[in-house]
Amino acid sequence: MKVTRRQVLTHGVTAAGALALGSAATLSATRWAGLGAIPATSAPGALLDDASRINPTAVRGVLFADPTPERTARTVTPLLRRIATGEDPAMAVAGVRHSMGGQSMLAGGWVLDTRPMNRIDLDRAAGVVRVGAGATWRDLIPVLNEAGFSPTVMQSNHDFSIGGSLSVNCHGWHASHPPIASTVRRLLLLTAEGDVLTCSPTENAELFGLVLGGYGMFGVILEADLEVWPNAIYEPHFVSVPTSEYAARFAAGTSEMAYGRLSVDPLSFLEEAILVRFTPKAGTVGTVLPLTRPSAPELQRAIFRGSAGSDVGKTLRWSLEREAAPWLAAPMSRNTIQNEPAAVFADRSEETSDILHEYFVPRQRLWDFVQTARDVIAASPMELLNVTVRDVRADTRSALAYAREDVFGLVMSFRQERTARADDRMRELTRTLIDAAAAVGGTFYLPYRLHATAGQVRRAYPGWDAAMATKRRLDPKPVFRNGLYEAYGR
Ligand SMILES: Cc1cc2nc3c(=O)[nH]c(=O)nc-3n(C[C@H](O)[C@H](O)[C@H](O)COP(=O)(O)OP(=O)(O)OC[C@H]3O[C@@H](n4cnc5c(N)ncnc54)[C@H](O)[C@@H]3O)c2cc1C
Structure with a gap:
């Protein structure tokens, strides 16, 4: 060798x-x-x-x-x-x-x-791309873009590997879609015994369901065949709503991509929301469009990071997001929206780090969960910097599904000191929020800090023990x- x-x-x-x-x-x-x-x-x-x-x-x-x-x-x-x-x-x-x-x-x-394993081979006629597990969306988007295609489901940034995305069973701003597992036609898996197996809904189907959302515990994904989606120019539509009305407002419309943002301004903490929908512009669907980066990343970063550690900064940011963003937002291609690095907003300080959480709640229970979360977070010493809301549809493919019905995903970004004491406080807060999600029939996401108790993991993932038995x-x-x-x- x-x-x-x-x-x-x-x-x-x-x-x-x-x-x-x-x-x-x-x-x-x-x-x-x-x-x-x-x-x-x-x-x-x-x-x-x-x-x-x-x-x-x-x-x-x-x-x-x-x-x-x-x-x-x-x-x-x-x-x-x-x-x-x-x-x-x-x-x-x-x-x-x-x-x-x-x-x-x-x-x-x-x-x-896995990063060097990054071959990409697009079958335009079938609308399927065969991609090495180490390739990132940053590698893949330009290839799809040249053919008028776009990823069907991915995260809201382009930094992540395909293998990692499949193993966490990612989701993003795509409306009306289950997580990424639903877009996988086939994958190649290297097993613990050194066998290379094809897994699909019809071949090694049990393994297929375990690997998607299986966090690398069931083998190495070598490559995957993913369904792709037509690229298009998307027109943005902004509405401001009380969070209590978000679910009803969301249900009243349709879009191909959408996200919500909840206020972290102390004056309206988690009680106000912005819903942003993207609808395709007629005549642009499936065409080859210029691929650009979202505009003014330095300004976006300055506004976002300026709100860290500052109530005034958060109030200013929320008023800009509500009042200015709808005026400044221009139509953009689906690929351009997705072609943004996470680094634009990342914390670069030596003292603090941005720590993510995500909770999934049945759509009609959103406001019930948010009210509890509002009180719990306001009483905790942790600083909440951002909350986005995603539409995630029921996942029938992953053995460890976090969205077993149609849910809203609430991604929370906290700013935390890089100390053991702050991590202990975050553990306490996380466990309380997981219980709050469970109380409304919700679950939580597993790629973040491992602060859940073993019981909370099993409650959110009822298939956990069976999956571990299969692993053994x-x-x-x-x-x-x-x-x-x-x-x-x-
Ligand atoms: C700033 C930021 C933004 C994020 N945004 C989103 C988002 O919008 N949506 C979302 O769903 N998640 C999001 N995440 C969460 C999540 O961490 C990423 O989706 C994930 O990390 C995916 O890619 P990765 O390459 O970083 O995977 P890694 O972190 O490297 O790995 C994640 C898991 O996948 C396994 N794995 C990786 N490659 C393979 C392979 N080839 N075969 C088998 N197992 C493998 C690893 O063992 C590990 O358990 C975000 C995380 C951050 C830090």
């Missing part, structure tokens, strides 16, 4: 282990850091972190995927065998590590960095482990 210099970051690997992998070469941590959008290392050495920036994790080493699924399978399988026999520690699979609780890492374990059957060692599995999988 040939393992190149670029494939193994050998910090912590014994010389024998490295030789067994076919390489005694050491790759410097700075080289690895240069590959990713997130600073991957911090002193004193091979510590990886994720988007939380409060999760430094010492790993055994990083193995890089090859550009093709076939070569990746050949490269990784010998290590999987060594893990199965106990000669090496287990492996976590990573995309761009925008999860926030160690889901893409394993303390003391191997990390498979398919991967008895287990070969694939990560922070999520360590927290709740055993």
Whole structure:
């Protein structure tokens, strides 16, 4: 087996282990850091972190995927065998590590960095793209754009890997759609035993449902066939509504994309909302359109970050979002809306970090949940910076579905000090909000901090224990482990 210099970051690997992998070469941590959008290392050495920036994790080493699924399978399988026999520690699979609780890492374990596996092959006639799991939406959108297509479902930013997106079963601003699992025709999976299996609704169907939303616990997604959607110019329509009327107002209209924003202004905290709908402009659907970046990112950033730590800043931001944004917003292509990096709004401070939560509530219970959340958050020391509302339709495909009926997803962004004390306070708040969601029949999302209790995970994901039993059957060692599995999988 040939393992190149670029494939193994050998910090912590014994010389024998490295030789067994076919390489005694050491790759410097700075080289690895240069590959990713997130600073991957911090002193004193091979510590990886994720988007939380409060999760430094010492790993055994990083193995890089090859550009093709076939070569990746050949490269990784010998290590999987060594893990199965106990000669090496287990492996976590990573995309761009925008999860926030160690889901893409394993303390003391191997990390498979899938990013080099980024081949893209569009079948225009079928409206399906075959894409390597390490490719990001940033790679994929320009290819689709040139053919008049767009992703059907993705996150609201373009930074994420396809493998990570499928493994968390992502969703974004697409109205009237279940999460991304619903758009997958087929995928190729590398199993714990080193087999490469085709999974689809009709072939290895049980595994298909476990892998979509399965957080890398059931194997490595090598590539996927995704249904694509016609690109178009979208016209934005803004309405301001009391949050208590949001659900009714939303139900009264239709759109292809939509999102809501709730006020974090102390004067109207969570009680006012803006609903933004996008409708396609006649004559532009499926045409080839210019791909640009959303305008004035510096200004957007200044307004957003200016509201951090400042009540006045939040009041100013809310009035701009309500009054100015509808006037300034221009028609934009679907791809342009989705082609935005998360870094535009990211916290770059050394002291604090933006921590995300997401709760899913049945549509008619939105206001019930928000009233409880308003009181709980107002009484907590944590600072809420942003709330968006997404339309997520019932998911019948993922074994670990978070949207088992039509729900609104409420994405909350909190600004948190990067200290253990602040993390403890966040744990307390998260558990209270999870209970509030559960009280209205809701659930919560798993890619963020792992603050839920084991009982809360099982209540939100009734299929959890059965999924873990299947994992024990398919991967008895287990070969694939990560922070999520360590927290709740055993
Ligand atoms: C700023 C920000 C914005 C976000 N916005 C959204 C949003 O709009 N919608 C949404 O749904 N989520 C969102 N998320 C949540 C979520 O973290 C990302 O959707 C997710 O991280 C996806 O991509 P990734 O490449 O970063 O995955 P990673 O964080 O690298 O991995 C996530 C999980 O997938 C597994 N995995 C990765 N690649 C593979 C593979 N090839 N095979 C098997 N398993 C794999 C990992 O083991 C891990 O468990 C956001 C996160 C951040 C930080």
